[in-house]
Amino acid sequence: GFDRVQRILSLVKIDAGQPPADATTQPHTLMKEKAAAAGLYRNADNAEVSQWLTLSKGLCDGTAKKSDLLSILDAALLKQSFLLAGSTSISLADVAVFDAVQQPKVASECPSFPSVCRWGRHLSEVLGVPLPFSLPLTPTVFAVTDFAPSADQKAAAKGGAEETKGEPEKKAPPPMSEKQLAKQKEKAAKKEKAAKEKKAEEPKAPAGDDLDPSKLDFRVGQVVKCWEHPEAEKLLCEEIDMGNGEVRQIASGIKAFYSPDQVQGRKVIVLCNLKDRNLVGFKSQGMVICSSNADHSVVKLLDPPEGAQPGDCVSFPGYGLEEELSGGKRREPASAAQVAKKKVLEKLAPGLKTDDKGTAMWGSSAFTIGSVGVVGSELPNGLVG
Numbered sequence: 001g002f003d004r005v006q007r008i009l010s011l012v013k014i015d016a017g018q019p020p021a022d023a024t025t026q027p028h029t030l031m032k033e034k035a036a037a038a039g040l041y042r043n044a045d046n047a048e049v050s051q052w053l054t055l056s057k058g059l060c061d062g063t064a065k066k067s068d069l070l071s072i073l074d075a076a077l078l079k080q081s082f083l084l085a086g087s088t089s090i091s092l093a094d095v096a097v098f099d100a101v102q103q104p105k106v107a108s109e110c111p112s113f114p115s116v117c118r119w120g121r122h123l124s125e126v127l128g129v130p131l132p133f134s135l136p137l138t139p140t141v142f143a144v145t146d147f148a149p150s151a152d153q154k155a156a157a158k159g160g161a162e163e164t165k166g167e168p169e170k171k172a173p174p175p176m177s178e179k180q181l182a183k184q185k186e187k188a189a190k191k192e193k194a195a196k197e198k199k200a201e202e203p204k205a206p207a208g209d210d211l212d213p214s215k216l217d218f219r220v221g222q223v224v225k226c227w228e229h230p231e232a233e234k235l236l237c238e239e240i241d242m243g244n245g246e247v248r249q250i251a252s253g254i255k256a257f258y259s260p261d262q263v264q265g266r267k268v269i270v271l272c273n274l275k276d277r278n279l280v281g282f283k284s285q286g287m288v289i290c291s292s293n294a295d296h297s298v299v300k301l302l303d304p305p306e307g308a309q310p311g312d313c314v315s316f317p318g319y320g321l322e323e324e325l326s327g328g329k330r331r332e333p334a335s336a337a338q339v340a341k342k343k344v345l346e347k348l349a350p351g352l353k354t355d356d357k358g359t360a361m362w363g364s365s366a367f368t369i370g371s372v373g374v375v376g377s378e379l380p381n382g383l384v385g
Contacts, residue, residue, distance in 0.1 A: 101116065212319050229279075229280060
């Protein structure tokens with residue numbers, strides 16, 4: 001409240017004035033206005049100052065564990081003299097947090113945090129305010145880097161068989177300073193973080209059985225009817241003859257690239273083992289497969305080979321043939337539930353493409369319709385989906 005504003009500003013000899021008439025004025029806002037006039041606050045530092053004001057409030061009102069907040073404070077001060085990054089002088093953030101560590105319940109825990117003690121001693125001298133806690137008598141011990149053994153040590157390790165020949169003894173480098181140690185620690189942390197990020201970016205290879213394109217049920221269909229979706233500006237609706245008397249309804253987001261007349265009567269490739277989806281009130285029973293460029297500004301329907309008929313299945317040479325069990329017959333694709341649960345399409349999608357001749361491929365295996373031929377596209381070197 002306003003009492004704390006007065007207490008904080010009094011540390012730097014600033015008169016807080018009378019409580020604001022407007023009850024909605026926040027204490028932090030009032031402090032920033034007063035501190036700005038005294039050169040202790042800049043709008044450019046607002047986000048960072050606000051964070052430290054929140055921490056100081058947490059220390060005072062006990063909304064968080066004090067040792068946790070002091071650990072954050074200690075870690076920040078390990079690398080700098082003042083709280084604002086890169087600052088060479090005291091700021092409102094320092095004054096507010098210093099006020100918080102002066103409170104008895106906070107001050108009692110401060111001696112366990114050496115960087116807080118160093119910073120607190122410095123601010124007490126700058127502000128002319130005594131520290132409310134005693135500085136630790138035991139010096140903080142920092143780890144010293146191990147260095148290579150000297151020539152004498154090496155000789156002693158060999159049982160004294162070899163003696164050094166008058167070479168001057170090499171002095172070990174002096175222990176690292178607090179600043180050097182902090183810099184080394186920061187460098188190691190950055191290196192570790194970069195390694196973790198690189199590892200996270202590397203795609204995990206699915207199990208070998210998951211990388212089988214024959215699990216996707218691609219079939220030839222013929223569009224018998226096509227019309228614009230009445231409520232979705234990007235969708236065309238199709239009725240597709242899938243052979244053997246099966247007709248599917250599918251909605252495709254290709255309205256920007258094809259008119260209904262261009263699609264109706266055309267043979268297409270349909271991915272059949274997907275769960276039905278409701279697309280703006282239209283039940284879609286699969287996916288019509290297209291090729292596109294990287295930014296999807298060009299989209300082309302895949303073309304079954306001449307002679308392909310509705311219901312003909314796509315196979316992939318080298319995959320999906322159970323030669324030993326069924327004389328080379330096509331293995332049954334996964335069910336729609338399995339495709340969804342095991343994310344089969346998502347795992348195989350990176351390998352779906354067209355080659356430089358426009359042939360639809362998964363990896364190095366072409367979309368093949370029996371002995372009729374391979375599936376193609378007007379767009380070479382594209383993405384398929």
